[in-house]
Amino acid sequence: MSEAELYTEYKGIYLPKHLHPPESLKFLEEFTFRHDDIIVVTYPKSGTTWMQEIVPLIQSEGDMASVLTIPNWDRMPWLEEYRAMLLNLDQRPSPRLFASHFHYSMMPESFFRVKPKVIYVMRNPKDVFTSSFHFCGMASFLVKPGTVDEFLEKFLSGKVMLGSWFDHVKGWLNAEEQGRVMYISYEEMILDLNDSVSRIARFMGKSLSEEVTKKIADRCTFKSMKQNKMSNYSLVPQEVFDQKKSEFLRKGIAGDWKNLFTETQMETFDAVYKEKMKEVKFRFIWD
Numbered sequence: 323m324s325e326a327e328l329y330t331e332y333k334g335i336y337l338p339k340h341l342h343p344p345e346s347l348k349f350l351e352e353f354t355f356r357h358d359d360i361i362v363v364t365y366p367k368s369g370t371t372w373m374q375e376i377v378p379l380i381q382s383e384g385d386m387a388s389v390l391t392i393p394n395w396d397r398m399p400w401l402e403e404y405r406a407m408l409l410n411l412d413q414r415p416s417p418r419l420f421a422s423h424f425h426y427s428m429m430p431e432s433f434f435r436v437k438p439k440v441i442y443v444m445r446n447p448k449d450v451f452t453s454s455f456h457f458c459g460m461a462s463f464l465v466k467p468g469t470v471d472e473f474l475e476k477f478l479s480g481k482v483m484l485g486s487w488f489d490h491v492k493g494w495l496n497a498e499e500q501g502r503v504m505y506i507s508y509e510e511m512i513l514d515l516n517d518s519v520s521r522i523a524r525f526m527g528k529s530l531s532e533e534v535t536k537k538i539a540d541r542c543t544f545k546s547m548k549q550n551k552m553s554n555y556s557l558v559p560q561e562v563f564d565q566k567k568s569e570f571l572r573k574g575i576a577g578d579w580k581n582l583f584t585e586t587q588m589e590t591f592d593a594v595y596k597e598k599m600k601e602v603k604f605r606f607i608w609d
């Protein structure tokens with residue numbers, strides 16, 4: 323099916339209709355944040371599910387109950403998805419934990435006024451592309467990617483769900499509320515998960531012992547999360563996520579783009595990246 327059939331355009335950005343009926347977008351527009359809310363913000367395929375495991379475990383200081391009994395999408399719900407309307411979020415105790423894929427410019431009025439905490443997770447866009455290419459092939463509510471060349475053209479011009487990776491990252495890097503935003507990359511988490519857990523905990527205002535930090539990091543490895551049915555999306559019916567085609571927790575590595583891209587595709591990607599990111603001062607781990 324085509325973009326016109328599967329996507330809605332909101333503030334100039336494609337969103338899958340299946341997840342975002344108009345009421346859910348209105349819900350977020352009218353949402354009231356609390357100053358101590360913690361929102362993990364990501365461009366899709368940058369490590370959202372991973373954070374939905376790590377952050378609740380830090381909050382509970384290593385108590386496993388929530389990750390063993392509550393699916394990731396209710397544990398740390400996406401504010402812009404329809405489920406957020408069903409969860410009585412105003413009755414959750416502080417600090418509430420949320421996720422969002424929205425661009426900075428798409429956040430609602432209350433966000434800018436109340437300034438909740440944000441953990442912004444970035445990933446090498448070539449790996450985001452690769453993960454997204456496989457994901458679009460298995461999720462029924464997304465437009466099929468076509469060939470790598472076809473998907474590359476759409477991805478680089480932002481004609482995919484959630485729009486341009488470049489605009490997403492630049493928007494959040496330029497966020498006004500700098501003291502309230504923590505920037506971390508998927509690759510840093512791959513390199514040293516223990517250290518990443520401890521930095522995230524500090525940002526959340528939690529002081530964890532070395533033992534608890536390690537316990538959380540061990541629980542959040544790719545291998546361990548793949549076995550957790552509350553986090554591996556096995557609860558989602560096959561008609562929606564066909565994990566026989568591609569698993570949601572697919573490879574969990576940095577650099578898988580090398581297995582997908584030809585030399586020419588890499589050069590095309592790099593040229594667009596260089597142009598679009600030329601004014602960005604932030605030093606990415608993959609540069």
Ligand code: A3P
Nearest residue numbers: 367368369370371372453543544571572573574
């Ligand atoms: P791959 O498709 O490259 O394997 P999101 O949750 O934002 O949709 O991102 C999904 C990507 O994060 C997938 O990447 C998935 O495998 C990866 N991921 C999820 N949990 C992970 C973990 N514990 N360790 C490493 N990668 C993880």
